Amino acid sequence: MQVGIIGAGMAGCAAARRLVQGGAQVTVLEARDRPGGRIWTDRSLGCPIDLGAAWLHGAEANPLSARARSLEHLDSDVLNNLFFNPLGEPLTMELSRQVQEAGLDLAAQAMDLASRSPEPLSMAEAMGRVFLESGNPEPWRARVRSLPIADMTAFAARPDALSGKPLEGLERFLPGGLDQLLDWRSCNLLLSTPVHRLTWTDSKVEAATSRGSFRFDRVILTLPLGVLQGERVQFDPPLPDWKKDAIRALGTEVLNKVALRFDQAVWPLEPDFLSLNQPDGETDVFFNGHKALGQPVLVGFVVGQRARAFESAGSEKTVECQLASLRRAFPGLGRPQAVLVSSWGSDPYSLGAYCLRPPGVEGEAHDLLARPVGPLGFAGEATSRAYPGTLLGAWLSGRREADRLVSP
Numbered sequence: 226m227q228v229g230i231i232g233a234g235m236a237g238c239a240a241a242r243r244l245v246q247g248g249a250q251v252t253v254l255e256a257r258d259r260p261g262g263r264i265w266t267d268r269s270l271g272c273p274i275d276l277g278a279a280w281l282h283g284a285e286a287n288p289l290s291a292r293a294r295s296l297e298h299l300d301s302d303v304l305n306n307l308f309f310n311p312l313g314e315p316l317t318m319e320l321s322r323q324v325q326e327a328g329l330d331l332a333a334q335a336m337d338l339a340s341r342s343p344e345p346l347s348m349a350e351a352m353g354r355v356f357l358e359s360g361n362p363e364p365w366r367a368r369v370r371s372l373p374i375a376d377m378t379a380f381a382a383r384p385d386a387l388s389g390k391p392l393e394g395l396e397r398f399l400p401g402g403l404d405q406l407l408d409w410r411s412c413n414l415l416l417s418t419p420v421h422r423l424t425w426t427d428s429k430v431e432a433a434t435s436r437g438s439f440r441f442d443r444v445i446l447t448l449p450l451g452v453l454q455g456e457r458v459q460f461d462p463p464l465p466d467w468k469k470d471a472i473r474a475l476g477t478e479v480l481n482k483v484a485l486r487f488d489q490a491v492w493p494l495e496p497d498f499l500s501l502n503q504p505d506g507e508t509d510v511f512f513n514g515h516k517a518l519g520q521p522v523l524v525g526f527v528v529g530q531r532a533r534a535f536e537s538a539g540s541e542k543t544v545e546c547q548l549a550s551l552r553r554a555f556p557g558l559g560r561p562q563a564v565l566v567s568s569w570g571s572d573p574y575s576l577g578a579y580c581l582r583p584p585g586v587e588g589e590a591h592d593l594l595a596r597p598v599g600p601l602g603f604a605g606e607a608t609s610r611a612y613p614g615t616l617l618g619a620w621l622s623g624r625r626e627a628d629r630l631v632s633p
């Protein structure tokens with residue numbers, strides 16, 4: 226059987242491995258000039274920097290950990306996060322831990338409330354109610370913003386539009402780069418080959434690309450939700466209405482990373498993360514490359530509306546804002562020698578960092594997104610009801626679609 230896989234990210238890789246094992250002839254059509262999709266390990270700063278996914282969430286129970294076992298790995302502790310107040314003064318590690326735990330507790334209560342609520346409730350509304358119920362007199366919005374919301378959701382989403390349940394437990398990090406998890410042996414991987422049209426009958430699919438047309442018996446699409454929503458690929462005949470509804474029902478979130486390499490590290494070595502509370506109420510979170518990589522590198526996280534605003538303003542502005550926030554805590558910080566900034570929201574081959582489920586949208590939307598249409602299978606993180614927005618969800622979805630075509 227000739228199987229085409231559209232997209233060489235984690236879902237595409239998982240599908241390819243399974244299909245190759247099952248004896249299928251596999252061709253992977255990838256738009257970018259590199260494989261990995263939202264796994265993007267850049268080595269231009271002199272050390273591997275993951276500008277997309279970087280951690281295996283819930284490492285103990287995460288089956289991907291088995292694949293990472295033979296590779297150099299370490300576990301990041303989200304509670305090992307040093308907080309700084311808006312004046313740039315560090316809290317003690319003990320107080321930082323308490324702030325973090327308070328944030329986690331708030332998120333857990335809000336998630337519980339939202340899941341029990343008869344009417345659709347966003348995380349922001351649920352957090353507000355938790356605050357009010359606790360009799361806290363201060364305006365809850367300001368309180369919520371000063372807590373490490375980004376950490377609580379494992380950098381998952383802005384709190385008013387949270388989807389899925391975070392995987393709990395250890396966060397496994399691969400200092401050599403997450404792209405080591407990918408394996409394209411025995412399949413025909415074609416890079417720089419964007420698909421723009423799929424013409425299908427019950428038994429054949431023709432994929433029109435910038436490098437000519439390819440014919441397959443079956444195709445597995447792993448296109449990110451944003452790409453499907455943006456109708457970047459045309460279908461002939463068009464997809465049925467139920468599929469279009471599922472594509473529209475889910476939302477996309479933006480998370481960007483800003484990697485900064487300095488001459489020397491003037492920040493503490495021990496914390497895994499640094500969280501800088503800003504005078505405007507935002508919290509800027511940085512991953513400490515000094516600890517994890519032994520390099521004078523910090524990787525900042527920018528989420529939600531702020532990430533979209535920074536993408537519009539350009540990477541220079543993003544870097545300046547991150548530096549301003551860092552200098553409040555570390556006045557001796559020099560200019561960075563080199564920087565890397567991701568733009569997942571405007572990247573035409575992702576159009577978002579990952580999916581989220583808006584309040585009121587049921588998990589069934591993921592199932593409908595996953596349901597095949599004729600010879601077209603649908604994989605990718607957004608098709609995973611159990612683990613949307615994660616590597617695990619993407620990996621499981623690729624295996625699921627391959628298993629429909631060859632016996633496991």
Ligand SMILES: Cc1cc2nc3c(=O)[nH]c(=O)nc-3n(C[C@H](O)[C@H](O)[C@H](O)COP(=O)(O)OP(=O)(O)OC[C@H]3O[C@@H](n4cnc5c(N)ncnc54)[C@H](O)[C@@H]3O)c2cc1C
Binds near residue numbers: 264278458481574
């Ligand atoms: C900044 C960031 C941080 C993250 N952190 C984590 C984390 O720490 N842990 C975690 O578990 N998850 C994390 N995630 C989520 C994780 O990266 C994704 O869930 C996962 O990588 C998605 O894999 P996928 O195969 O579904 O999609 P993708 O990796 O996006 O693969 C889809 C592929 O399709 C290709 N494509 C698009 N359009 C076309 C076209 N027209 N023709 C051909 N090919 C096309 C794309 O180029 C891409 O390679 C993060 C995501 C981001 C953006």
